[in-house]
Amino acid sequence: MSELARTRTARPRHYLMCRPTHFEVSYSINPWMDPAKPVDTELAVAQWERLRALYAELGHRVDLIDPLPGLPDMVYAANGATVVDGKVLGARFRNAERTAEGPAYLDWFRAAGYPARHDPEHINEGEGDFLVTGSWVLAGRGFRSAPEGHAEAQEFFGRPVIGLELTDPRYYHLDTALAVLDHDEVMYNPQAFSPGSLAVLRRLFPDAVLADPADAAVFGLNAVSDGRHVVLPEAATGLAAQLRRRGFEPLGVDLSELLKGGGSVKCCTLELRGETSGEAREEARSHTHRRA
Numbered sequence: 001m002s003e004l005a006r007t008r009t010a011r012p013r014h015y016l017m018c019r020p021t022h023f024e025v026s027y028s029i030n031p032w033m034d035p036a037k038p039v040d041t042e043l044a045v046a047q048w049e050r051l052r053a054l055y056a057e058l059g060h061r062v063d064l065i066d067p068l069p070g071l072p073d074m075v076y077a078a079n080g081a082t083v084v085d086g087k088v089l090g091a092r093f094r095n096a097e098r099t100a101e102g103p104a105y106l107d108w109f110r111a112a113g114y115p116a117r118h119d120p121e122h123i124n125e126g127e128g129d130f131l132v133t134g135s136w137v138l139a140g141r142g143f144r145s146a147p148e149g150h151a152e153a154q155e156f157f158g159r160p161v162i163g164l165e166l167t168d169p170r171y172y173h174l175d176t177a178l179a180v181l182d183h184d185e186v187m188y189n190p191q192a193f194s195p196g197s198l199a200v201l202r203r204l205f206p207d208a209v210l211a212d213p214a215d216a217a218v219f220g221l222n223a224v225s226d227g228r229h230v231v232l233p234e235a236a237t238g239l240a241a242q243l244r245r246r247g248f249e250p251l252g253v254d255l256s257e258l259l260k261g262g263g264s265v266k267c268c269t270l271e272l273r274g275e276t277s278g279e280a281r282e283e284a285r286s287h288t289h290r291r292a
């Protein structure tokens with residue numbers, strides 16, 4: 001089936017970001033981090049500012065959380081929480097170096113007036129490992145978030161959580177191996193998952209965009225989609241071509257400094273999903289009817 005004629009619709013989004021003012025690589029908790037390699041913090045800030053400006057140009061709202069000294073990974077805002085239907089599930093980090101980020105992000109949500117907040121009991125690294133589709137919450141495990149954290153998320157959000165086992169240490173968070181493009185449409189790196197989890201992905205998403213190893217290795221899957229525009233690392237040219245064929249509009253950005261910490265576009269972006277609006281409910285209903 002040709003996808004060329006398909007028109008994609010962007011929906012305005014609300015994001016939370018954290019300026020990399022204190023960004024550096026002073027410890028190593030993933031294979032990308034080499035404290036011996038110099039990091040240009042000023043360049044990191046400039047690259048990050050371009051990403052932030054791009055979201056604004058696309059009509060999205062971006063809120064900022066103050067960066068804290070001594071928390072160089074705080075720029076990876078995706079890890080700070082998971083927000084669905086206006087409900088905030090806080091993060092609990094596996095590594096001691098990032099522990100303080102959990103309460104820092106929860107404080108921001110308290111000050112911003114989100115009444116439904118849950119301080120988690122089990123390890124979950126926010127949207128690093130939880131990716132929300134129209135029907136499910138996809139949840140990574142194997143390196144960071146714990147299976148008990150998946151159960152906690154399902155109970156809190158009241159949405160089905162699908163656990164997926166990550167097996168390649170380079171793709172330690174789910175958002176380094178899979179991205180949600182639209183409702184229940186995703187792209188992923190088949191080589192990052194256990195055989196059983198790959199079978200689950202094939203069953204749920206038979207039409208998914210599959211990334212080749214070269215695109216995965218430049219963090220091409222660490223992307224943010226608004227339903228039409230897909231912001232992704234500019235080096236992921238193969239993925240960009242595939243997305244274009246499906247009617248998406250890929251927008252490449254350069255976040256080379258942030259990649260030294262093991263993150264890119266999606267890692268720097270936490271989506272704040274509000275209460276399901278009437279419009280979204282309507283869309284969900286017509287989707288159900290089409291299926292029936």
Ligand code: ARG
Binds near residue numbers: 127173264
């Ligand atoms: N240095 C950070 C860590 O290893 C990078 C986090 C990247 N964020 C993400 N959402 N994958 O925890």
